Amino acid sequence: MNAICNLSQLLEQSQCQYKIFDLGRRIQSIDNKEFKQVERGEKPYPYPLQRYAHLAVTYWNHSQQPWIWFLKFPLDERGLLNQTDIGNFLKYVTEAMGAHLSQELSEEQQQHLANNPYTFKPNDDKMALFHSLIRAELSLPTSQYYEHAQHYFSGQLGWNNWQTVGLQGITDMVSRLDSEQNGVLIRKALPHLTATTTQPALYALLGALEHVSLPNKLAQRLFELAQQECQASQPDLFLISAYVRALSGAHSDYLQPLLESIFAQAELSHSEILIAIAGRCWAQLNTEARAGKFLLRLAQTNNQTLFNQLFADLVMIPELRFTFLPLLSHTPSPELANALYALQQQTKAR
Template sequence: METIHTLTQLLTNSDCQYQIYDLGRKIKKIDAKMFADTEQGQVAYPYPMQRKAHLAIVYWNQDQQPWIWFLKFDLDERGLLKQADVGNFIKYVLEAMGTRLSQEMTEEQQHKLANNPYTFKPAEDKMAVFHSQVRAELNLACSQYYEHAQHYFSGELDWEKWHSVGLQGVTDICARLGQEQNGVNLRKALKHLPNEPLYALLGALEHTELSDKLAQRIAQMAQVEIDSGEPDLFLLSALTRALSGASTSITQSIYCAILASPRLSHQEVLIGIAGRCWHWLRDASTAEQFLLRLAQTGDQALFNQLFADLVMLPELRMVLLPLLHSSPSPELADALIRLQQSAKA
C-alpha cells in the first residue's frame, strides 16, 4: 500500500473533491497546486498569521455532503509547514478512519479524530461566514435565517427591527451577492442601517469579493468619516476592513488618505489594514508610511507584533525586510532598532 505523506495525497486517494481555505487573516481559498507545493516544502505558506497556518479543509463525495477539518499548524522561520506535524495529523486520521475519507464516521471515530493537537475552533463570526461560503460554493440550501435577512436588507421591514435578523442570514446574503438582488439591496440598505446590523454586515463583507458598485458605496462612507471633523475611528476601521475584497482602484484613495493623517491612523485602523488588507502594503512607499504611523502610536509591542506578522507573508517579505537596513524617518528608524533589540533579547 502506498505510504501517505501529505494531506493532498490522502484527499486525492479517497476520490474526494476538496477545497482548501485559509482561515487565519481572512477566509481565502488556497489553490490545490499551491497547497500541494506548500506541503512538500517547496513554497512558504501563503497567508500565515502569528507564525501559524490556520486551515479549513472541505471535502465531499458525489452526494455533495461536505466534511470539514479545521487545522492549525506551526510554521518555521522561513514560513514553511513543519512536515512532521502534518505527518502526525495524518496518523490520527488513518488510525481513526483508515485511508478512505468518503465514509460516514461513527461517534467513536469522530471522538478519536477530534482528540488531536492540530484541530482548532474558529471564532463564531468567522465560522458563520465560512459555512455560508461553502454552502454557496456547493449549491447547498441556505440557512433558515436567509429569507428573513433578505426581507430586512431589502427594506421591507422597519430598519430598527434588526434584533430578529440572524448572523447566519447576514453571511448567507454576503456569500450570494450576485443572486436575487442581494448586492443591490445591501448597497441601498447601507445608509439606513443602525450600528449593530451595520457592523455585522461589514464584518461579513471582510471575507467577500465585492462588486465595484458595492465597494464604491462603502468607500463613500469611509470618505465621509475621513472628511469629518470628528471621525468615528471604529466605524472607519470596520469600513476599511470591509474593503479588503475591493479593487485597488477604488481603495487606494481611502488608504492613502488614512495613512496621510496621524489622527486617522488609529491603532484599530492599522490593525484592520494589517489583518485584512495587507495586500495594500505591497507598494514599498505605502508599507513604509504604514510602519511610520504604527511607530507613531507609541505602542512598541504592537509595532513588533504586526511587523513580525507581516514580514512572514511571502508577498510582503521583500518589501519590509529592506526597511531594516534603509534610512527611514527618525521615528520609524527608532522603532525598527527597538524591534531588532527585542528580537535579540
C-alpha cells in the same frame, strides 16, 4: 496502495473532491496545486498569521454534503510547514478513520479525531460565513434565516428591527452577492444603517463583507461612507476600521485611496485601524512607499509591542517579505528608525 505522506494524497486516494481555504486572515481559497507545493515544503504558506497556517480543509464525495477540518499548523522562520506536524495529523486521521475518508464516523471516532493538537475552532462570525460560502459553492440550500435577511435589507421590516435578523441569514446574502439582487439590496441599505440605532446591523454586515470579493458599485458605496467618516469632525475610529476590513475584497482603486487618506491624517493612526490594515489589507502594503507610511503611523502609536508584532507578522507573508526587510536599513523618519531599532534589539536579545 501508495504510502500517504500528505493531506492531498489522502484526499485524492479516498476519491474525494476537496478545497483548501485559509482562515487566518481573510477567508480565501488556496489552489490545490499550490497547496501541494506548500505541503511538500517547496514554497512557504501564502497567508501566515502569527507564524501559523490556519486552514479549513473541505472535502466531499457524490453525496455533496461536505466534511470540514479546521486545522492550525506552526510555521518555521521561512514560513514552511513542518513535515512532522503533517505526518502526526495524518496519523490521528488514519487511526480514527482508516485510509479512506468517505465513511460516516461514529461518535467515538469523531471524538478521537477531534482530540489532536492541530484542530482549532474559528470564531462564530467567521464560522457562519464559511459555512455560507461552502453551501453557495456546492449549490446547497441556504439557511432558514436567508429570506428574512433579504426582507430586512430591502427595508420591508423597518431598519430598527435588526434584532430579528440572524447572522447566518446575513452571511448567506453576502456569500451570494451576485444572486437575487443581494448585492443591490445591501448597497441600497447601507446609508440606512449608519444611524446609531442601526449600527449593530451595519457592523454585522461589514464583518461578513470583509471575506468576499466586492462588486464595484458596492465597493464604491462603502468607499464613500468610509471617506465621509474619515473627514468627520469626530471620526468614529472603530467604524473606519470596520469599513477598511469590509473593503479588503474590493478592487485596489477603492482601497488604496482610502489607505492614503488614513495615512495622511495622524489622528486616524489608531491601533484598531492599523491592525485592520495589517490583518485584512496586507496586499496593499506591497510598495516601499505604502509600507513605509504604514510603519511610520504604527511607530507613532508609541506601542512598541504592537509594532514588533505587526512587523513580524507582515514580514512572514511571502509577497511582502522583500518589501519590509529593506526598511530595516533604510527608513524615512527618525520615529520609524527608532521603532525599528528597538525591534532589532529585542530580536537580538532572544
